[in-house]
Amino acid sequence: MEGAAPGAPRREALAAQPLPEPQSRTGRVPPAGQAPQDRRMRQCGARRRNALTPHRPSVQLPLQTDPALPGRSEPGDCDTDVLIVGGGVCGTALLFELARYTDLGSLTLVERYGRLAQVNSKASSNSQTIHCGDIETNYTLEKALSVQRTAAMIGRYADLLEPLVRDRCVFRTPKLVLAVGEAECRLLRERFSLFSPHFPAMELLEAEQIAAWEPRVALIAGELRPEPILAIGIRHSPTAVDYEALTASFVEEARREMSSGRRRLDLRLSTLVRRIEPEGELFRVELEPSTGPGSLPGGAGPGGEASTGEPPPTVLRARHVVVAAGAHSLLLAQRLGFGLEYSCLPVAGSFYFTPDLLNGKVYTVQNDRLPFAAIHGDPDVRAPGQTRFGPTALLLPLLERYRPSSFWDFLKVLRLDRAVLAVLWQLFGVADIRNYILRNLLFELPWLGRRLFLADARKIVPSLQLSDLRPARGYGGIRPQLIDRRSRRLLLGEIRIEALPGLSFNVTPSPGGTCCLGNALRDLETIVARLGCRFDRERLERELLPPPSGGVPAVSEPMAA
Numbered sequence: 001m002e003g004a005a006p007g008a009p010r011r012e013a014l015a016a017q018p019l020p021e022p023q024s025r026t027g028r029v030p031p032a033g034q035a036p037q038d039r040r041m042r043q044c045g046a047r048r049r050n051a052l053t054p055h056r057p058s059v060q061l062p063l064q065t066d067p068a069l070p071g072r073s074e075p076g077d078c079d080t081d082v083l084i085v086g087g088g089v090c091g092t093a094l095l096f097e098l099a100r101y102t103d104l105g106s107l108t109l110v111e112r113y114g115r116l117a118q119v120n121s122k123a124s125s126n127s128q129t130i131h132c133g134d135i136e137t138n139y140t141l142e143k144a145l146s147v148q149r150t151a152a153m154i155g156r157y158a159d160l161l162e163p164l165v166r167d168r169c170v171f172r173t174p175k176l177v178l179a180v181g182e183a184e185c186r187l188l189r190e191r192f193s194l195f196s197p198h199f200p201a202m203e204l205l206e207a208e209q210i211a212a213w214e215p216r217v218a219l220i221a222g223e224l225r226p227e228p229i230l231a232i233g234i235r236h237s238p239t240a241v242d243y244e245a246l247t248a249s250f251v252e253e254a255r256r257e258m259s260s261g262r263r264r265l266d267l268r269l270s271t272l273v274r275r276i277e278p279e280g281e282l283f284r285v286e287l288e289p290s291t292g293p294g295s296l297p298g299g300a301g302p303g304g305e306a307s308t309g310e311p312p313p314t315v316l317r318a319r320h321v322v323v324a325a326g327a328h329s330l331l332l333a334q335r336l337g338f339g340l341e342y343s344c345l346p347v348a349g350s351f352y353f354t355p356d357l358l359n360g361k362v363y364t365v366q367n368d369r370l371p372f373a374a375i376h377g378d379p380d381v382r383a384p385g386q387t388r389f390g391p392t393a394l395l396l397p398l399l400e401r402y403r404p405s406s407f408w409d410f411l412k413v414l415r416l417d418r419a420v421l422a423v424l425w426q427l428f429g430v431a432d433i434r435n436y437i438l439r440n441l442l443f444e445l446p447w448l449g450r451r452l453f454l455a456d457a458r459k460i461v462p463s464l465q466l467s468d469l470r471p472a473r474g475y476g477g478i479r480p481q482l483i484d485r486r487s488r489r490l491l492l493g494e495i496r497i498e499a500l501p502g503l504s505f506n507v508t509p510s511p512g513g514t515c516c517l518g519n520a521l522r523d524l525e526t527i528v529a530r531l532g533c534r535f536d537r538e539r540l541e542r543e544l545l546p547p548p549s550g551g552v553p554a555v556s557e558p559m560a561a
């Protein structure tokens with residue numbers, strides 16, 4: 001990643017900068033003296049602050065006491081302006097954007113585990129890819145262009161970070177998508193002529209050029225492999241992300257922003273959100289202590305924060321709630337009677353490790369009839385010297401991989417009925433999908449699985465040997481794919497359930513990591529419109545959004561160490 005320009009002005013704390021006037025729900029500035037919401041909605045915080053004293057591992061920044069502070073919360077009925085449920089990459093991306101680009105006085109993030117990003121955003125759960133539409137042959141041009149803009153936000157964000165932190169989060173490697181056989185090569189050539197005007201870094205690679213980029217893809221014993229091959233390659237761009245490290249950096253930056261303006265960030269780890277209910281114009285959120293990865297008995301947080309020893313609060317009241325809890329978002333929504341039209345079909349992905357075989361990411365041409373991405377090979381950003389192949393696509397009756405008790409939650413969100421059965425029937429009715437599902441099931445079998453997987457992985461590295469393949473135990477999360485029971489369709493993208501004004505639930509299967517900052521911006525805009533806080537849109541656009549094509553990139557101010 002290129003560093004910030006030497007001598008570039010250091011970032012000033014957002015709270016110290018003049019922010020635009022609050023916007024009304026329609027985005028217009030309300031007349032002077034008129035609050036965008038009624039007075040009760042503007043009040044939040046002080047009266048209940050004692051109740052916020054952490055018991056579970058918690059990080060609290062200074063309470064806000066100065067009435068002149070931006071976005072100040074006054075004594076009232078609520079504890080926090082915005083409560084985010086879920087400490088994965090999506091919830092924390094929203095936390096970061098709210099902290100840096102608005103003047104909200106009080107933000108709370110609640111995470112059931114004692115450490116952030118222990119479910120799908122964990123480095124070992126996903127493929128660590130920024131999907132920007134250039135090598136994903138299952139994306140139409142339209143989809144690729146929209147994903148490209150959102151995906152670019154991660155690289156832009158990374159450029160704001162100090163080099164040491166940035167280099168732990170985002171990685172630049174070569175990447176390519178490989179066509180094998182006449183039909184795939186033809187398809188890839190057509191794709192190149194359609195896409196390359198929009199993706200100028202794309203290069204069309206013939207077999208010899210592939211051999212120069214990725215010798216093990218093109219060569220067997222020093223000779224070109226026998227079948228025709230072609231690739232689209234991108235030499236050098238932000239390609240891989242450690243979404244777990246990215247999550248940590250979002251929280252770190254949010255803490256910095258909130259501390260500078262004496263605003264308040266309440267990070268509650270090892271705390272489970274049990275239930276959310278509207279209460280007047282606020283939301284009543286029931287919490288309970290939780291156990292799991294990183295939870296420490298006695299209330300000391302992962303950073304060693306001391307417990308106050310006070311009993312844990314069980315209820316918080318928030319002006320706005322965003323649930324970014326993966327598949328559990330649907331569970332929480334349905335408990336409240338929303339999102340009942342959806343059912344969840346969890347699709348796990350497993351991986352295999354090999355020795356260091358590839359220089360960059362190698363994807364393959366997607367079979368259009370298959371709903372999930374074909375396997376690919378990726379250098380693992382946390383396991384130097386190893387290449388990770390996968391993921392497989394295994395239907396698994398769990399909402400969380402490696403947590404068997406999530407079977408009961410799965411049963412609740414499956415909501416098995418004729419509509420769900422009809423979708424499953426449709427899926428199994430297509431021979432390609434049926435064979436694919438069965439093959440992926442067989443991948444899990446101890447002896448046979450490795451041999452079957454070898455045959456697939458040889459499409460990428462034809463000389464791969466069985467002895468090279470080692471199952472990546474403990475790796476791979478679960479994609480919470482939703483079924484729309486009304487239209488009887490399997491949905492492949494993310495879902496946002498807008499339950500009530502001020503309460504939404506996000507379910508984010510792949511490529512949810514790539515879209516975290518884009519989805520957060522969408523939530524932020526809803527929050528700004530409803531709560532009437534200040535929003536430095538110009539700064540967000542300058543820092544995070546790519547310039548219109550052909551434009552000169554704006555110079556961003558790096559974030560302070």
Ligand SMILES: Cc1cc2nc3c(=O)[nH]c(=O)nc-3n(C[C@H](O)[C@H](O)[C@H](O)COP(=O)(O)OP(=O)(O)OC[C@H]3O[C@@H](n4cnc5c(N)ncnc54)[C@H](O)[C@@H]3O)c2cc1C
Binds near residue numbers: 085111129273479509
């Ligand atoms: C095999 C696989 C490969 C993938 N590859 C990619 C890829 O290459 N690129 C990409 O962009 N995306 C990829 N994804 C998708 C990506 O990992 C997810 O979209 C992303 O991590 C979702 O982030 P999240 O914050 O929404 O969810 P999560 O990371 O799952 O976080 C949700 C959090 O909510 C917490 N939570 C749940 N319930 C509660 C509750 N009741 N109270 C409090 N906290 C709660 C959980 O503990 C968890 O920490 C992949 C996914 C899988 C499974």
